[in-house]
Amino acid sequence: MEFRALVALLESHGELLTVRREVDRNYELPALLAQAESREKAVRFENVSGSDYPVVGGVLTSLRRWAMGLGLPLASFDEPNALDNYVAGAVASPLPANVTDGGAVAEVVIRGGDIDTGKLPAPLFFSGDSHPFISAGLGFARDPSSGQQNVGFYRVPVIDRRRISLSAGPTSHLRVIYKAHGESGKKLQVALAVGVPPALQIAAAADLPAGISDVDVAGALQRKPLEMVRCQTSDIMVPADAEFVLEATVNLDDWVDNVMGEFGDQYGKTNSPTAMIDAITHRRDPMFHVIMAGMNREHNFLGRMLGYHLRAGILDNLGEPFPTVRDLCIDMTPQRTGMRAQVIVSVDKESDDEPRAIIDAIYAMQFGRFPLSMLMYRIVVVDQDVDIRDHREIDWAIASRMNSAQQFLVYEDKTGRGAAVTRLGYDATAPIGLRDALRRPDIPGEEQYRLDDYLLDD
Template sequence: MSTPLAQSFRADLSRLEQMGALHRIRKATDPRYEISGLLWLRRTGPAQLFEHVRGCAMPVAGNVLNSRQRIATLLGVTEASLPGHLKDILSRSLPPVVVEDGPVQEMVHDDRPDLAALLPVPTWFEHETGPYITAGVIIARDPETGRRNVSIARIRLDGGARIMVGIARNHHLNILAEKAAAMNTTLPIAVSIGNCASVLIGSQLYLGLGDDEFDSVGALLGEPLRLVRCRTVPLEVPAEAEIVLEGHIDARDQVEEKTVSEFHGFYAHYGFGTGGEIRCVTTRRSPIYQAILPGFAPEHCLIGAVAIEAVCLRLLQGLIPCVRRVVVTEGGMGRLHAIIVMHRPRPGEAKRAIILAMGQVNLLKHVIAVDDDIDPENPMEVEWSIAARFRGDQDLLVLPGMKADRADPVHENLTITKVGIVACRRPGDGERGGNSERVRIPANVLATLQEKLEHY
């Protein structure tokens, strides 16, 4: 990637429109269920830009990163090179730079603004208890070390300037909030909405606590991410974002969340979330609000899936060089199922890769290992591989009582049975005259026919 990528969300939308991958909706749309309904009905199609949202002057954009091809395009790489690109980014660092001003601060709304009146935040599903910000990149600093943390968590509007943030206990943001609470103080946060693809994907990379995700964003962009200082909190935010909320959260302020949607497409009941307040909102002069359809929807699943793939691929290739690729499937909700592609693994290596992947990413619970003659994104080929190469008495791993993520739809007391399937060839399989020799048409005949296919 020689030319740095654009750092603005609107540049990404312009790119999609030039490609014919942006659909403008000019009909007035209600943010209560209509936006979610239309994003769901068009979940695999072009990005959707709602130009007229009832009750707010801001347009809303969604379904922007709803395919691997779309993610790759907006990151400036081919779809085939995306997995390796993201894996390599984990080993690179390009720290951000602070600039004096940026378009995200062209307009200022301070003194605890009424968020519901200012922003077109959708109400997504019928049993949720309020509208949720779903594409807000949250920036915070460790109150002990000062190290930056960048992540995404759902944010419910609770009236006026009040918010509730739904954060898992092991989420780095929750760890920072609890540190602040132990120091008898709140945790300053800034929420960046309307971000380029590099910021969104970079925020999802599995880094260690204390590692700065904005360093990885710079590597994705090909140049340092430009940040501006917030007006009311000691944080810096992407200068070319559309909207920024400045405020704090307080781990001592526990707010009941009740019913909320999750990536698996079911409602979840997590109990209490973390309360907070927004004191200032800055925006571009004509901002575009970015939304990600939550639940079991492609964009929601994929932005997590590609990050999990990268961290697994990096780990596995470092230990087992014959690993070629890791795919976290959409059918597995972008979190729970993975396919590991291997080149002639030695006996025991496939089982080792499966166990390592499950240990690295707590969410993974069903993992299949296949050979590199199988397309991991083609469910028919993966199923064929299981039918042709899997021996139930030798190739099945059943690991009961493993730690589960709280979001797993069938966990019991935060444990789950994890299952691995080895669907790889044995040494000697596929050799001439063997039981597993695949039928083939002569390669030269196929190549000639392919070149002249339109004549037949």
């Protein structure tokens, strides 16, 4: 499904607001976009100061919207682990893309002196942001070792009319590509696509393992191959139906610091190389996708896809040494976890030592090329009678079953980032000897009694 097709669907469902008054892209547009998201609405700004292009945001803010964007029934991901299982199926059976000779994204081609990023409605979101940012761009770059294209979400500071930067974090595959090209001295060309199919946004947000094609997984997610087209100035392949594509050459000798309000409601600083834009292509009537930065719904919800990859990897590693592990949940809700994630583990323990051993094992795991602990804030182990997807249940278990100082674990930071990211472990299970005393009250046969049955007329 094209990005604009999802926008049209939202409009037909009454879930798209339209702002026709002129709005300033800096601060005013973000403030209004955040308010629209809080009302669970997408929004289209038809008149953005200094730009000829309308802005659309607040699109992929719920599992229901994700199902809509994949052309699935709206309740497809309502059950626990339904999304994880669906993505796992797509990873196991990817659908290769179709390569086309042309596409709507190249209906207009801008080169040379006509290139001006200032005409793109990239906002300043927050008072401490260092640059205007393109927030909904998917970056495409080729891995020099495998030749495979990497696709990922990258925040993109707009530096001047011809220069941007694809800002790659420390665990990003793009950071590895930058390093490899810097060592080889080879030219690195990249592309940035804005307004891409929802399936590709979901696949890119999942941070799939190296060697797995995000594009092919996206095809499987939407049950139809993506249409890809070659860039105007490089061999990079981009979605043929994207709204915009920026083609650029990276200057690995020119790095820039950038600061942006992040998903955990704090500022984040990164350093990345600049890229000179060689061409901008777009549809004849394009719309510019903006993801509201900071601790806001679309931003945070796409971030949850990282949890899919983490959950599958952790469960796989725990399976043999810890057969008593029954389920696992990755919580990436910033209001509870800040800039990192927490892991909730359900266990049917056979000894009181198991929870600590499980916590130790998870913190010792690798996430691709990096320690998993870089992404974690805390790990909580609970008994099977606790709903690991209900934060109120987790709080109850911590308050009710942590009766010993030995059940609270503090791990010194091992990433060199200081005490602010010290890791925590909670053994919130009932000691085996106290299980009977700490059991939860229950109503025998409760599930057979339904109030609605008793309210029916005789």
